[in-house]
Amino acid sequence: MSQESVFNVHTILPSSEVYGPGLRWVLWTQGCTLACKGCWNTETWSKQKGVLMSMSDVKSSLDSAEEEIEGITILGGEPLQQASATLELIHYARSKNLTVMLYTGYYESEFDEIMQQCFDNSDLVIQGRYVEEKRDLGLLWRGSTNQILESPTKHYDVSNFREAQEVEIQIDHDTGQVTVTGYPDAHILEMVEELSTSKLSSRIEKPKPSSKS
Amino acid sequence: MSQITRTGHIQMVDIECAREVLEQLGASSITINNTSITCQYQGDSIHLTRTVNGVIGFTMNDYDNRVQSHLRVFDQMQQKYPVLIQEKMEKIRLEKERIERIRLEKIRVEKEIQAQKQRNLDELNSEARTFQLAEQEKSAMRLQELEVEMVKHKAELELSQEELNRIDQSKKNFVETTQKEFIKRGEKGGWTLSENFVETQRNVTRIQFRKQMN
Numbered sequence: 001m002s003q004e005s006v007f008n009v010h011t012i013l014p015s016s017e018v019y020g021p022g023l024r025w026v027l028w029t030q031g032c033t034l035a036c037k038g039c040w041n042t043e044t045w046s047k048q049k050g051v052l053m054s055m056s057d058v059k060s061s062l063d064s065a066e067e068e069i070e071g072i073t074i075l076g077g078e079p080l081q082q083a084s085a086t087l088e089l090i091h092y093a094r095s096k097n098l099t100v101m102l103y104t105g106y107y108e109s110e111f112d113e114i115m116q117q118c119f120d121n122s123d124l125v126i127q128g129r130y131v132e133e134k135r136d137l138g139l140l141w142r143g144s145t146n147q148i149l150e151s152p153t154k155h156y157d158v159s160n161f162r163e164a165q166e167v168e169i170q171i172d173h174d175t176g177q178v179t180v181t182g183y184p185d186a187h188i189l190e191m192v193e194e195l196s197t198s199k200l201s202s203r204i205e206k207p208k209p210s211s212k213s
Numbered sequence: 214m215s216q217i218t219r220t221g222h223i224q225m226v227d228i229e230c231a232r233e234v235l236e237q238l239g240a241s242s243i244t245i246n247n248t249s250i251t252c253q254y255q256g257d258s259i260h261l262t263r264t265v266n267g268v269i270g271f272t273m274n275d276y277d278n279r280v281q282s283h284l285r286v287f288d289q290m291q292q293k294y295p296v297l298i299q300e301k302m303e304k305i306r307l308e309k310e311r312i313e314r315i316r317l318e319k320i321r322v323e324k325e326i327q328a329q330k331q332r333n334l335d336e337l338n339s340e341a342r343t344f345q346l347a348e349q350e351k352s353a354m355r356l357q358e359l360e361v362e363m364v365k366h367k368a369e370l371e372l373s374q375e376e377l378n379r380i381d382q383s384k385k386n387f388v389e390t391t392q393k394e395f396i397k398r399g400e401k402g403g404w405t406l407s408e409n410f411v412e413t414q415r416n417v418t419r420i421q422f423r424k425q426m427n
Contacts, residue, residue, distance in 0.1 A: 017408060017421055066414055138424065165424040167404070169395055173388050173416045176224025176268070187402035188422070195266050195391055196220035 005055040005085040010044050010077055012058075014065050018166040018182035020101035020124055020141065021156065022070030025062055026181075029086070032078035034105040038132030044077040055085060059092055071099030071123065080104045083114040090121045099123040099155055105130065123155035137165050137183055223295045225269040227383040229376075231261075234293045238286065257282035266390035267383060301377055308370040312363065319359045326352045392418050 010028040019026050030050025043049070053061075062072065072093045079086045079102060090100050101124040104115075108127060111119060119125055126141060127148050134144035140163045142149060149158050167182040169192070180192055225231055228245055235243050240252040240259070250261040250269065259282065261271050271287060273280050329349045337345060396406055399422045408421035 014415060015412060015419075017419075066412070162425065166407075167422045168408075169420045169422075171388055171391055171395075171418040171420075173384060173411075173418065175222055176220075176226055176384065176387055177222055178220045178224075178391070185402070188399065188404070191395065191398045191402070192220065195264055195394055196224065196268060196270070 005088050007053050007055060007058050007082060007085045007089070008047060008050040008077075009053045009058070010050050012061050013179075013181065014061070015069060016073075016168055016181055018141075018168040019073040019075065020071065021099075021161070023066065023068055024071050024073045024101065025065040025069050025098075026073045026075070027058070027089070028075055029077035029079045029082055031081055032076055032105065033081065034078055034129060036105060036130040036132070038135070039130055050077075055088055058085075058089060062089075062093065062096070062098075069098065071101060073101040073103070075103035076105075078105055080106055080111070080115045080118060083112070083118055087114055087118050087121070090118055094121060101125070120152050123153045124149065124151050124158070137185065138163055140164050140166070143183075223291060224387065225290065225294050226267045226387040227298075227380045228263070228267075228269070230294060230297055230380060231269050231290065234290050234297055235286075237293060237297070238289055240286070254282070254286045257286075259283060259286050261287070266394055267387045298380060301373060301380070305370065305373045305377060308366055308373060312366050312370060315359055315363045315366065319356065319363070322352055322356045322359065326356065388418055392420065395420055 007027075008030040010030040012028075013026040015023050016026050017023055028044060030044055031047035032045050035045065039045075072089070074086055074089065086102070090102070093100050100122045102118060102122040103126045104119075106115065106127060108116075108119060119127075125148075127150070128144075128146050131144040131146050134146050136143075136145050139145065139147075140149070140161050149161070151158050165183050165185070167180065167184045167188055169188075170179045170181075171177075172179075178192055178196060180188065184192075228250075231250060232243055232245055235250070235252055235254075238254065240254040243250065243252040248263050250259075250263075252259050257279065261269055261283075263269055269290075271283050273283060326349065329345065329352060332345060392409070396409065399420070400406060404422035404424055406420065407423040408419060411418050
């Protein structure tokens with residue numbers, strides 16, 4: 001009997017509009033050894049952290065996502081350091097007619113065979129390390145100007161996407177928890193801090209997953 | 214750089230629940246107004262504030278020597294607050310269960326009375342008739358007791374329900390004000406609102422801002 005793949009997951013967001021076109025189910029993988037200088041999200045680096053989820057649980061999470069989602073986005077951590085699981089998820093999403101957006105800190109020249117398959121089967125890929133010196137918050141879905149946005153399946157015409165800085169704020173009606181995703185500036189973070197439980201900066205959970213490793 | 218930033222799992226927004234939590238923790242001299250809560254806790258004077266959207270918190274610098282006592286009480290409040298709300302919801306569930314049990318018992322007793330009335334007392338001998346009349350009286354008394362019990366539990370349910378409605382209203386006020394404040398402050402910070410809607414399936418409000426680059 002074959003063993004089921006396991007994903008080391010940092011976070012799953014059932015829906016978001018700031019990680020690719022349209023409404024998307026978003027998964028942050030846990031674990032990254034690329035260690036880009038200036039990465040804000042060092043919490044996603046350790047492979048010892050995160051939640052080990054069976055592939056069937058990951059798929060169930062995707063199945064329970066909103067019907068209107070356009071696709072999925074996989075980021076990290078570094079998704080291609082769990083390439084087999086990532087590839088399985090990509091195939092599953094495609095079988096459900098969802099588009100796939102993949103973030104990787106690797107360049108195509110560094111890919112092995114499975115990583116290449118992940119790339120080839122993705123509708124949008126952002127590739128390349130985050131380079132602090134080339135940081136630009138105004139880029140659409142990317143953190144530094146060296147990172148490349150492309151559509152390996154040609155499903156999207158990337159020239160149609162206009163550069164913009166995007167941020168999303170979700171307010172949970174049941175718990176009151178506020179979640180900020182995307183590319184906030186200091187003004188946004190300050191505003192969230194001011195309107196949340198405590199104004200002691202240490203009381204706010206600091207940035208979690210990285211999408212631009 | 215993309216990121217996720219999250220506030221605490223539970224935002225304390227209902228002032229009466231906050232009072233109850235403080236009382237449970239043994240705080241004294243609790244004074245509450247629209248903008249702040251003050252109390253005495255383990256010998257320390259505690260001063261909590263309410264933000265414009267109703268969230269209970271406190272503002273203090275890390276180096277303030279009162280910070281530890283505030284953190285201590287605040288952490289305990291954050292632990293107890295959701296438990297208290299859970300207990301209130303559980304109370305409502307139990308009251309509803311009790312009322313249903315009483316309703317069923319009432320139906321049973323009413324049927325019993327009906328059956329007793331249908332029995333022809335003239336056909337019974339005197340001993341049996343006395344027994345039968347006593348049984349009827351017992352059932353009638355039981356029915357009365359059940360009605361009293363029912364009224365009592367319905368009143369309790371109503372009170373608990375009112376409390377829960379108040380908590381829900383506090384949450385709604387929080388969501389509405391937070392949403393408005395975010396939009397107002399975001400736009401002031403040069404962001405353009407691109408989405409603002411409620412995702413009903415997840416019961417979340419989603420606000421999206423965009424800054425177009427030249």
